[in-house]
Amino acid sequence: xxxxxxxxxxxxxxxxxxxxxxxxxxxxxxxxxxxxxxxxxxxxxxxxxxxxxxxxxxxxxxxxxxxxxxxxxxxxxxxxxxxxxxxxxxxxxxxxxxxxxxxxxxxxxxxxxxxxxxxxxxxxxxxxxxxxxxxxxxxxxxxxxxxxxxxxxxxxxxxxxxxxxxxxxxxxxxxxxxxxxxxxxxxxxxxxxxxxxxxxxxxxxxxxxxxxxxxxxxxxxxxxxxxxxxxxxxxxxxxxxxxxxxxxxxxxxxxxxxxxxxxxxxxxxxxxxxxxxxxxxxxxxxxxxxxxxxxxxxxxxxxxxxxxxxxxxxxxxxxxxxxxxxxxxxxxxxxxxxxxxxxxxxxxxxxxxxxxxxxxxxxxxxxxxxxxxxxxxxxxxxxxxxxxxxxxxx
Amino acid sequence: xxxxxxxxxxxxxxxxxxxxxxxxxxxxxxxxxxxxxxxxxxxxxxxxxxxxxxxxxxxxxxxxxxxxxxxxxxxxxxxxxxxxxxxxxxxxxxxxxxxxxxxxxxxxxxxx
Ligand SMILES: [Zn+2]
Numbered sequence: 001x002x003x004x005x006x007x008x009x010x011x012x013x014x015x016x017x018x019x020x021x022x023x024x025x026x027x028x029x030x031x032x033x034x035x036x037x038x039x040x041x042x043x044x045x046x047x048x049x050x051x052x053x054x055x056x057x058x059x060x061x062x063x064x065x066x067x068x069x070x071x072x073x074x075x076x077x078x079x080x081x082x083x084x085x086x087x088x089x090x091x092x093x094x095x096x097x098x099x100x101x102x103x104x105x106x107x108x109x110x111x112x113x114x115x116x117x118x119x120x121x122x123x124x125x126x127x128x129x130x131x132x133x134x135x136x137x138x139x140x141x142x143x144x145x146x147x148x149x150x151x152x153x154x155x156x157x158x159x160x161x162x163x164x165x166x167x168x169x170x171x172x173x174x175x176x177x178x179x180x181x182x183x184x185x186x187x188x189x190x191x192x193x194x195x196x197x198x199x200x201x202x203x204x205x206x207x208x209x210x211x212x213x214x215x216x217x218x219x220x221x222x223x224x225x226x227x228x229x230x231x232x233x234x235x236x237x238x239x240x241x242x243x244x245x246x247x248x249x250x251x252x253x254x255x256x257x258x259x260x261x262x263x264x265x266x267x268x269x270x271x272x273x274x275x276x277x278x279x280x281x282x283x284x285x286x287x288x289x290x291x292x293x294x295x296x297x298x299x300x301x302x303x304x305x306x307x308x309x310x311x312x313x314x315x316x317x318x319x320x321x322x323x324x325x326x327x328x329x330x331x332x333x334x335x336x337x338x339x340x341x342x343x344x345x346x347x348x349x350x351x352x353x354x355x356x357x358x359x360x361x362x363x364x365x366x367x368x369x370x371x372x373x374x375x376x377x378x379x380x381x382x383x384x385x386x387x388x389x390x391x392x393x394x
Numbered sequence: 395x396x397x398x399x400x401x402x403x404x405x406x407x408x409x410x411x412x413x414x415x416x417x418x419x420x421x422x423x424x425x426x427x428x429x430x431x432x433x434x435x436x437x438x439x440x441x442x443x444x445x446x447x448x449x450x451x452x453x454x455x456x457x458x459x460x461x462x463x464x465x466x467x468x469x470x471x472x473x474x475x476x477x478x479x480x481x482x483x484x485x486x487x488x489x490x491x492x493x494x495x496x497x498x499x500x501x502x503x504x505x506x
Contacts, residue, residue, distance in 0.1 A: 120446070120447070120448055121448065123445055123446070123447055124447040124448040127447045131413055133413045133414075134412055134413045134468070134469055135469055136447075137490055137491050137498050137500050138455075138457060138469055138470055138471055138490050138491070138500055138501075139443070139446060139447060139449075139450055139455045139457065139471070139490065139491060140447075140457060140469065141443060141445050141446065141447050143443055143445040144441050144443035144445070144455070144457050147441030147442075147443060147457075148439045148440065148441050148457065148458075148459055149439075150441075151439045151440065151441060151479065152438065152439040152479075155479060203444070204442065204444055204454075205443070205444055205445045206441045206442070206443040206444065206445060207441050207442040207443075208441075209441075214445075252413070253412075253413060253469065254459070254469070255412075255438075255459045255467040255468060255469045256411070256412075256467065260438070260439070260459070
């Protein structure tokens with residue numbers, strides 16, 4: 001297999017898009033192409049990650065549309081749909097194309113415009129990835145799966161709502177330093193948990209989870225340019241290596257898992273990514289985890305191997321996952337505050353980490369970051385892609 | 395109520411699955427027989443969800459994963475005013491969703 005480098009990264013500000021889907025994707029793609037500064041080197045493959053344009057925007061074959069918008073014919077083009085893990089799956093497909101020798105320069109763009117429909121419809125669109133016969137029919141939505149998971153996890157390991165609040169406060173603080181984040185709103189423990197008005201400010205969404213435990217519904221797009229070693233060398237680009245990708249699946253219905261608190265697919269995907277990268281969790285300098293719900297940041301950080309099972313909430317308490325901590329998690333603000341345009345999320349995680357490794361994350365830069373980890377969590381943990389990036393010195 | 399909800403028993407090794415699988419997760423067997431889901435069990439976890447999907451008029455839904463005596467786990471709607479983890483319930487079948495195409499029947503849990 002040939003080594004694969006990230007040579008460009010760009011995104012739109014997440015939030016609400018005023019432009020059509022393909023223009024939103026085009027803006028992120030253009031930012032990544034400018035960042036890569038390809039000159040006359042052609043893009044030979046375009047991959048688009050998207051979960052629901054067919055349903056929410058009445059548009060399918062988005063990759064073909066994006067090639068046209070960018071006048072990149074006759075580049076090969078494929079759309080990848082893998083639920084909320086679409087983004088990292090699309091990057092994996094691009095990685096495979098270059099590693100195999102089929103492609104030299106691949107543009108991967110994740111895009112989602114979920115706010116084109118009302119909240120009920122957006123929630124239902126996302127819920128339609130749950131098991132149709134034994135979950136969806138009962139009114140299961142993703143927040144409800146997170147609520148069921150959170151109650152079990154919190155009771156077993158002694159995690160309290162204040163620990164979840166600490167994750168939310170940290171990610172909102174980080175997002176304040178990220179101009180691309182959807183939510184620019186500092187929050188406090190008093191405001192969301194301990195003051196009398198917190199009951200009003202922070203209503204329940206799926207007990208024990210409340211509004212400030214849940215990511216917003218966002219529009220947005222993020223893109224990376226991947227290249228072979230030959231192209232990366234020719235451009236003299238900073239060498240951000242895709243050191244390892246791992247992916248694993250688990251049962252569709254959460255109740256079929258022997259231990260529903262065990263995020264087995266996160267565990268296996270992360271182990272595979274670390275193994276391929278030849279690295280250990282303790283060597284990671286910065287991580288982007290899939291905190292669609294605050295409880296998931298805690299649980300994923302354990303399943304990925306950064307903390308012992310049942311211990312991550314203690315690390316959060318000690319501030320170890322803050323920007324200034326031992327292992328900064330979600331410097332971008334995470335899904336919680338940067339936003340979660342589902343198909344774009346997995347790409348956006350790698351955009352943030354690429355900027356971090358290049359020293360370009362001004363305002364929220366993690367000092368001396370050399371190795372980075374991302375977890376893109378599809379379904380309710382039934383399809384997970386983990387990625388390790390590493391900066392190589394030239 | 396004549397509506398029933400079925401799990402699927404592998405005719406090779408006896409493993410019961412809900413939902414069905416075409417290949418048995420335990421023994422790779424490929425033949426199954428339907429088995430009515432009915433009986434008692436304990437609440438493994440529950441939630442009151444306010445972020446509802448389409449097809450619901452109510453303010454919130456109380457959902458649970460229940461472990462039935464015998465070990466099969468099922469997701470369904472919990473009809474219990476005073477829910478708790480470990481609470482004893484029995485299964486009933488009722489209308490769990492009413493989309494435009496007509497009502498859907500599924501598992502509901504009532505306290506024993
Ligand atoms: Zn079997």
